[in-house]
Amino acid sequence: MKANLNLGSVFGIKIKIHWTFLFLILWIVFSEMKRGGNIASILFNVALVFAVFVCVVLHELGHALMAKRFKIDTKKITLLPIGGMASLERMPESPKQELLVTLAGPLVNVIIALLLYFAIPVQKLMHLNFTETFEILSSFSLQNFLFYLYIVNIALVVFNLIPAFPMDGGRILRALLAIRMNRIKATQIASTTGQFIAVLFLLVGLLYNPFLIFIALVIFLGAYGENQIVHHLALLKGHKAKESLMTNITTFQPENTIKDVMKIIISGTENNFVVLKKNAVKGLLYYQDIIENVKNENMLVKDVMNTSFKVVNGNDDLEKVYQLIHSQKNSFFPVLENGKLIGAIDAINLNEFILFQPKLVY
Numbered sequence: 564m565k566a567n568l569n570l571g572s573v574f575g576i577k578i579k580i581h582w583t584f585l586f587l588i589l590w591i592v593f594s595e596m597k598r599g600g601n602i603a604s605i606l607f608n609v610a611l612v613f614a615v616f617v618c619v620v621l622h623e624l625g626h627a628l629m630a631k632r633f634k635i636d637t638k639k640i641t642l643l644p645i646g647g648m649a650s651l652e653r654m655p656e657s658p659k660q661e662l663l664v665t666l667a668g669p670l671v672n673v674i675i676a677l678l679l680y681f682a683i684p685v686q687k688l689m690h691l692n693f694t695e696t697f698e699i700l701s702s703f704s705l706q707n708f709l710f711y712l713y714i715v716n717i718a719l720v721v722f723n724l725i726p727a728f729p730m731d732g733g734r735i736l737r738a739l740l741a742i743r744m745n746r747i748k749a750t751q752i753a754s755t756t757g758q759f760i761a762v763l764f765l766l767v768g769l770l771y772n773p774f775l776i777f778i779a780l781v782i783f784l785g786a787y788g789e790n791q792i793v794h795h796l797a798l799l800k801g802h803k804a805k806e807s808l809m810t811n812i813t814t815f816q817p818e819n820t821i822k823d824v825m826k827i828i829i830s831g832t833e834n835n836f837v838v839l840k841k842n843a844v845k846g847l848l849y850y851q852d853i854i855e856n857v858k859n860e861n862m863l864v865k866d867v868m869n870t871s872f873k874v875v876n877g878n879d880d881l882e883k884v885y886q887l888i889h890s891q892k893n894s895f896f897p898v899l900e901n902g903k904l905i906g907a908i909d910a911i912n913l914n915e916f917i918l919f920q921p922k923l924v925y
């Protein structure tokens with residue numbers, strides 16, 4: 564099963580939905596049936612969930628379109644059972660730009676909530692007593708549908724503004740801190756704050772709502788990961804790709820066989836290889852592709868190699884290479900200088916290079 568289902572694209576941004584979203588729909592159907600609901604209640608709640616996730620997509624598009632103003636592209640927006648995620652190429656390093664990009668998402672939900680506020684008699688519903696409100700909201704009407712959507716958008720704004728990095732609120736905190744201090748220190752403070760809030764979510768989740776436990780883990784790990792990325796990029800600043808590349812690498816010709824490759828793998832530590840012909844890079848041979856063809860040891864390398872690949876220039880900034888490595892499925896790249904192969908770089912040797920850098924002093 565594919566991890567994501569493609570729903571199309573908006574402004575050139577792919578909209579995808581993760582297959583686990585199906586569990587949310589099944590859980591809603593199961594919950595409604597368990598409490599004695601009928602077809603009308605099930606359809607009403609399922610439709611409401613889809614409407615909410617349309618609002619989530621619009622929220623993420625707010626981030627993406629604001630980022631586009633600062634020449635930052637967004638590859639895709641992925642819908643998960645816990646919300647949406649816009650895969651921006653990077654966050655802007657300018658605190659003011661990051662603040663604008665981050666605020667753009669919740670602002671979309673504020674606009675939706677305001678439109679719904681004037682479209683339905685919200686004030687009338689708010690002034691009714693509990694019994695009257697319950698009676699009105701128990702029916703499956705369009706007015707109630709829009710009222711629930713109004714409440715959800717308010718909740719999305721409030722929830723997203725919680726200063727739990729890397730959520731919107733945490734990014735806003737980081738951006739505000741970065742105006743007065745360096746980005747690394749600001750990220751560290753925002754990350755620590757986010758992890759503290761995640762622990763609080765975990766404790767509340769253990770006592771009342773198991774769903775909060777999952778959210779707590781996502782926030783805790785996300786905060787840690789974001790802090791590591793910013794720290795690593797700071798360590799790599801000013802360094803070039805040729806400082807970190809592997810020069811002692813084995814290359815193959817397109818006419819070599821899988822058996823030739825297997826001998827090198829067994830006798831050494833290399834897993835991925837560059838394929839050359841007349842000193843020009845013709846393809847890359849990935850470990851997974853080799854393993855899948857071990858039974859066909861007489862198969863030629865040219866029939867297995869991947870011809871769709873990216874290359875790194877020896878003078879490329881390592882910050883750029885780091886982002887490339889962590890955005891691709893295969894993290895092995897040939898490094899060229901003046902069109903000639905001078906080595907290769909992958910996630911392992913780049914991480915080793917990072918480990919050997921002097922510690923940063925904040």
